[in-house]
Amino acid sequence: MHSRLSAFNITALVTGFAFLYLPIVILVIFSFNASRLVTVWGGFSTQWYGALLENEGIRSAAAVTLKVALISSTFATVLGTLAGLILARFGSFRGRTLFSGMIYAPMVMPEVITGLSLLLAFVALAIDRGMMTITLAHITFSLCYVAVVVQSRLVTFDNALEEAAMDLGATPARTFFQVTLPVIMPAVVSGWLLSFTLSLDDLVIASFTSGPGATTLPMKIYSQVRLGVTPEINAVSTIIVGLVAGGVIIASLIAKQARRDSDANHP
Amino acid sequence: MSEQNEIGFISNDPPHRAPGPIGSLHASLLAYTPYRWLAGKLAASGLRVRHLVIAVPYIWLLLFFLAPFLIVFKLSFSEYRIAIPPYAPIFEFIDQTYLQVRLSIDNYRLLFQDSLYIQAYLNSVRVAGISTLLTLLIGYPIAYSMVKARPRTRFILLMLVILPFWTSFLIRVYAWIGILKNEGLLNAFLLKIGLISEPLSLLNTDIAVYIGIVYSYLPFMILPLYANLEKMDMSLIEAATDLGCKPVPAFWKITLPLSLPGIVAGCFLVFIPAVGEFVIPDLLGGPDTLMIGKVLWTEFFNNLDWPLSSAVAVLLLLLLIVPIVLFQRHQQKTAESH
Secondary structure, three states, X not given: OOOOOOHHHHHHHHHHHHHHHXXXXXHHHHOOEOOOOOOOOOXXXXXXXXXXXXXXXXXXXXXXXXXHHHHHHHHHHHHHHHXXXXXXXXXXXXXXXXXXXXXXXXXXXXXXXXXXXXXXXXXXXXXXXXXXXXXXXXXXXXXXXXXXXXXXXXXXXXXXXXXXXXXXXXXHHHHHHHHHHHHHHHHHHHHHHHHHHHHXXXXXXXXXXXXXXXXXXXXXXXXXXXXXXXXXXXXXXXXXXXXXXXXXXXXXXXXXXXXXXXXXXXX | OOHHHOOOOHHHOOOOOOOOHHHHHHHHHOXXXXXXXXXXXXXXXXXXXXXXXXXXXXXXXXXHHHHHHHHHHHHOOOOEOOOOOOEOOOEEEEXXXXXXXXXXXXXXXXXXXXXXXXXXXXXXXXXXXXXXXXXXXXXXXXXXHHHHOOHHHHHHHHHHHHHHHHOOHHHHHHHHHHHHOOOOHHHHHHHHOOOOOOOOOOOOOHHHXXXXXXXXXXXXXXXXXHHHHHOOOOHHHHHHHHOOOOHHHHHHHHHHHHOHHHHHHHHHXXXXXXXXXXXXXXXXXXXXXXXXXXXXXXXXXXXXXHHHHHHHHHHHXXXXXXXXXXXXXXXXXHHHOO
């Protein structure tokens, strides 16, 4: 489509994106506020970032969060890629409806239900609650997102290449690693990143499934937010937003480049 | 999926292929009768590597997604007691002879008798419904305008929508507290330009909850709408315009009906999680903002009543099962139509 943007289009875009971004921008700006008040600008200062470094609670919560996110996103990517492959390439099998149901449902399931049900399962299985249970819970809901991302990449890519490889005698495993995986790699990478940020962000499910001693960063932030808006929370939020934004932008540029390359190789 | 894609069980491997480590292990194990018997049985039952690949994520989801729901269902029929864990067992052996089964429907009776719960359910549906509608009204023009942009700009705009989608939900909700509170930025701004003479109380009201839900879920609405509108065959619009149809009627008669799948997907993606939302009503809503996700949280964390919160979850799930199943059908249909 070559039409220019109308005045209506521009208005919709400007107001829409202002709505999406202003709150975050304000939050970032006020993390550099010298004053403790959130509405009064008291000059530029990085004191709240310094205060963060000395805050033992926040530091240990950040460490727990990163560990959980790294482990859970890696496992979720492996399981989710398998699940996406099954959905896109395995045709029909007994129990397929249930399988795809279990992939799509966790994405819309209210978090309080997922959190409660996983907690009760861990209690029933007598697994001690802590970092391990948060990780298991995060793997479970993240793998569904990875599956959907991988599946949607696979359905846009013709399986003729895979069939050719197998006709030439490659084992299915070899076909997967040498033909399929390179093609879906951008989807696998963005699935991993998505899992990582989902895990980094999660408050509700982590609160249900964690035990004493395992406090994640969102749980820490939540307990402080309830007491009111503070510049320290603004500072920690700014760091998280910055990390996520940087990661997403780099990842999508890589994905865009990869897509351009693969389009150039297989017109 | 063609037949060639189906992997035979390991013993079916063609002989010309050099056995890998698993293959040689398999070959040496075949000397043992129990293994040979088992391998024969498995091969005869038609079990293939394909099934094993399916089994891994399948069993994971059964164990950590489906089974937990059954446990919630079971627990909703047990009785609360002060203990660890805080519920009475449903099945118990008495004197090592009798199996005692105690199913209690007290939790459900309470849910229906105490108007607090019914009201919380109804209120959640109302708040989620209104928010979904608002999100659609705000999201549609944005998605529509994004598609109109040049491909280069489109990529940047798409990034700009995806970015908040990845950014912490909690932080984005928190950002609104500083804006909406009485001495917050919005009131300061409105007072300064003289639009109001005294601060509006916005935080801890239903309005703040609506703002929070629309804000947090807007990308969930824009993305499926955009994906749908982008694929739309624009020659239809051109044909209509060529035949003398004005742009606005052309929008109502062609674009809108064709984008219905995107609208449906977006609405489901906003409505279903919004019904059970906890963080937004908790941080932005007031004490009288009754939403069922918050009730469940309070019963669980503050009252430690696991059986009652399980019953709340079961009823919430029953309420959402219809939209969830419809959403899944819709997703499957869209995925298969590619």
